[in-house]
Amino acid sequence: MSHGHGSNPLAHPEVQMANNRSYVTGFIVASLLMAAATVLVSGHLLPPFALLLAITGCAGLAIIAQVYFLLHMDLSEHSIWNTVALIMFIPLFVITIGLTWWMFSQLYLRTMPMIPGMPGMH
Amino acid sequence: MLVNLPGPWNPWLGRLALSEIPYTNPILAPLFVVVVVLGLLMVAGITYYGKWGYLWKEWLTTVDHKKLGIMYIILGLVMLFRGFIDGLMMRTQQAMAVGPHASGMMGAVHGYLTPFHFGQIYSAHGMIMILLAATPLLVGIMNIVIPLQIGARDMAYPYLNALGLWITAAAVVLIMASLFVGDFAHNGWFGYAPIFELAYSPGVGVDYWIWTFQLVALGTTLGSINFIATIVKMRAPGMKWSRLPMFTWASLSANIIALTSFPCLQVAIGLVAADRYLGTHFFTAGFGGNLMLYTNLFWLWGHPEVYFVILPAFGMISEIIPTFSEKPLFGYVTMVLATFAIAGVSWLVWLHHFFTMGMGPYVSTEFSVATMLVGIPTGVKVFNWAFTMYRGRLTYTAAMYWALGALFLLLVGGLTGMMLSIPAINYMVHNSVFVVAHFHMMLLCIVYAIFGSVIYWFPKVFGYTLNEAWGKVMFWLFSAGTALVFIPMFMEGFMGMTRRLDWPFDPHWAPYLNIQVLGILVYVLSILAFVVMLYVSIRDRAQHRAAADAWGTSRSLEWLTASPVPFYNFAVVPQVNARDEVAWRREHGLSAQRASHYDAIHMPNNTGIAIIIGGLTFVLGFALTWRIWWLSLISLLAIIVMMIYRSAKGDPGHVIPAEEVERMDREAERTMPRADLPRHSGGVLGGAIAYDSGAAGEGSANLRGAPDYRP
Numbered sequence: 001m002s003h004g005h006g007s008n009p010l011a012h013p014e015v016q017m018a019n020n021r022s023y024v025t026g027f028i029v030a031s032l033l034m035a036a037a038t039v040l041v042s043g044h045l046l047p048p049f050a051l052l053l054a055i056t057g058c059a060g061l062a063i064i065a066q067v068y069f070l071l072h073m074d075l076s077e078h079s080i081w082n083t084v085a086l087i088m089f090i091p092l093f094v095i096t097i098g099l100t101w102w103m104f105s106q107l108y109l110r111t112m113p114m115i116p117g118m119p120g121m122h
Numbered sequence: 123m124l125v126n127l128p129g130p131w132n133p134w135l136g137r138l139a140l141s142e143i144p145y146t147n148p149i150l151a152p153l154f155v156v157v158v159v160l161g162l163l164m165v166a167g168i169t170y171y172g173k174w175g176y177l178w179k180e181w182l183t184t185v186d187h188k189k190l191g192i193m194y195i196i197l198g199l200v201m202l203f204r205g206f207i208d209g210l211m212m213r214t215q216q217a218m219a220v221g222p223h224a225s226g227m228m229g230a231v232h233g234y235l236t237p238f239h240f241g242q243i244y245s246a247h248g249m250i251m252i253l254l255a256a257t258p259l260l261v262g263i264m265n266i267v268i269p270l271q272i273g274a275r276d277m278a279y280p281y282l283n284a285l286g287l288w289i290t291a292a293a294v295v296l297i298m299a300s301l302f303v304g305d306f307a308h309n310g311w312f313g314y315a316p317i318f319e320l321a322y323s324p325g326v327g328v329d330y331w332i333w334t335f336q337l338v339a340l341g342t343t344l345g346s347i348n349f350i351a352t353i354v355k356m357r358a359p360g361m362k363w364s365r366l367p368m369f370t371w372a373s374l375s376a377n378i379i380a381l382t383s384f385p386c387l388q389v390a391i392g393l394v395a396a397d398r399y400l401g402t403h404f405f406t407a408g409f410g411g412n413l414m415l416y417t418n419l420f421w422l423w424g425h426p427e428v429y430f431v432i433l434p435a436f437g438m439i440s441e442i443i444p445t446f447s448e449k450p451l452f453g454y455v456t457m458v459l460a461t462f463a464i465a466g467v468s469w470l471v472w473l474h475h476f477f478t479m480g481m482g483p484y485v486s487t488e489f490s491v492a493t494m495l496v497g498i499p500t501g502v503k504v505f506n507w508a509f510t511m512y513r514g515r516l517t518y519t520a521a522m523y524w525a526l527g528a529l530f531l532l533l534v535g536g537l538t539g540m541m542l543s544i545p546a547i548n549y550m551v552h553n554s555v556f557v558v559a560h561f562h563m564m565l566l567c568i569v570y571a572i573f574g575s576v577i578y579w580f581p582k583v584f585g586y587t588l589n590e591a592w593g594k595v596m597f598w599l600f601s602a603g604t605a606l607v608f609i610p611m612f613m614e615g616f617m618g619m620t621r622r623l624d625w626p627f628d629p630h631w632a633p634y635l636n637i638q639v640l641g642i643l644v645y646v647l648s649i650l651a652f653v654v655m656l657y658v659s660i661r662d663r664a665q666h667r668a669a670a671d672a673w674g675t676s677r678s679l680e681w682l683t684a685s686p687v688p689f690y691n692f693a694v695v696p697q698v699n700a701r702d703e704v705a706w707r708r709e710h711g712l713s714a715q716r717a718s719h720y721d722a723i724h725m726p727n728n729t730g731i732a733i734i735i736g737g738l739t740f741v742l743g744f745a746l747t748w749r750i751w752w753l754s755l756i757s758l759l760a761i762i763v764m765m766i767y768r769s770a771k772g773d774p775g776h777v778i779p780a781e782e783v784e785r786m787d788r789e790a791e792r793t794m795p796r797a798d799l800p801r802h803s804g805g806v807l808g809g810a811i812a813y814d815s816g817a818a819g820e821g822s823a824n825l826r827g828a829p830d831y832r833p
Contacts, residue, residue, distance in 0.1 A: 092382055092469060095469050096386070096422055096469070099473075099488075100418055100422070102485060103418070103481050104412075104414075104415075104418075104481075106481040106484060107414065107479060107480060107481040107482075109482070110480055110482060111480060
């Protein structure tokens, strides 16, 4: 029905915000981070637990780069809903990933051979 | 082929072969004949009466939220019946097979169902009842009611709405196809690793299960996006957040849960598909896979899903009880807070589905406490409903019966849930039928709320009320069935009977299982009562024509517009002045007021693309199930092409001129009974509180001085 921007989807501010430079920057940054993680893992360049931390860090940076450069999330009027949705997602992320991690670490403590180099696993 | 596929496969038909059609099965073969004959009769009937054009133009291509809602509800009721038949088969099998000396027939050692067939039946029963019966019924009612309650002309995305329905319908067709072509999964509706892996379940059953799940998850996610956008953006002027009707609040929270949790399911099931199709090892015991990760991912969705289905039911109860208590809902703000508290806590409790995993006391304690926390907001809700009824003028209509029945079941289900939230008890009764009886109490609470709201909102959609007497007969039969089936089941749980037994080995269970069969028979009678209720109501529809305010004491905005609702919902978009707008207008003598000025209305056009994409998603699911790669590829490409085509084409919609709107509105006005007269008059209970007519009874003196609940 009516969208407030007429029937032309190209008039939406989200579309208007797009520009090649930020997409290319986002693509390059994300690719570099992924390449770094791949090299670290395939070459076994770090001890296992440090490796886990390093690729988690790469993933976190890649998320930030993608959110900023590709999804254009900020506090401007037309992006605020996306940003609110993202912020609402953070507690869910902490709950689901965090509790799962805690649950499985406790389970492994009782059922699995320990992962070498991981502190707290004894 | 990336995996080592057991059995024959050819490039044209995949794994499909004539031998996959169970024409030797003594249950399925006659059923197939019946289905084909009924289908042919239906096609012949539609052709004879020349209704194909009507069906296509008015229903199959519609984007009208009310018609889509009706189709969702029909779909849900059909699947509720199918799921019930599965339940009937499980009850009769267990009653026949109990004890070491039970005889067997039709290839079974005990009873009449082989273990493999029995496994398919309980898997299908669970999946159908939760995802293909309860979910479509709730989504259908939300579809009909939400836009009316907030004063919108349609959903925010009418085409997306149709797409959601037809993708859900594709899931339904896919699971029904598994009856007659191949098998269904036998690993329970939520699946277990590693039994659903290809090595242990080489047939197509698990594949049917995977793609049915994916389709229904997709359809429901699309629907939830639409509901959230509609509630946020489409409210009528004056419909502030503080005036939003409670059912809409409940639906908003439920759809936020759906939007955030269904992706977890799609990922979990997608990883199972990767294991079975690509040969990955996410959930295998070897090669670094983790069996419990599947259970974790599944219930990460599974528990929020439970609240996705219960919260709208709470919303329905919150609409029915005030209407028939002639009082505003007690504690509106606390009700909204409680709704969102439940929605929030729903994310913290999923581990209680597998307390016995072995992760130790600390984790169990957290999830146990979180589970108990759910009782607080739920208790707030129950007390609010009770205080709404306290000193109200109660009218015991059929809808009210169902709402009160739902409260009672909520109490039983909630208290047993509190017991189960204690890990020590949970270890004792884990996987027993005590758990089964508990969650059936909760799901039946939803079913009660659904039947209540079908009766409650029926006059708004169709323009006449359902037969009250038969509605009550059905209620008592259904309640008797519920008691006879589930009270013995709770007792068997305490006796240590585990769930999903194709052969209940202990003869002491026999009397309880026999009582349950009796209960199932009473359920059958209640279904007959439902059919009679529909028949009698349709026959006598002229005598039971409903006014705009069908119950005379309704409160929220949907009762302002004509009954049946015209396709444009409101001739003039109403200005909302109060939380219970219709009650407010009634009390201020504004019920009879009509618009003096009409504007042209812009409405979306019908489209056949939604049903075509729905059909293609069924073909895609079927082709993937049978591993017919060429067909999968073609249907996937066709879906993408249709989407691009639709996006490029857009929909300019059409405009109904102001004069036409005015004519239709006056016509609807003329054919309806007077709006301000209560349908049920006489007696003290449910008497008129129409201040404007001056005919108020004795008891309404209190209400006249009641505080204005305008926020």
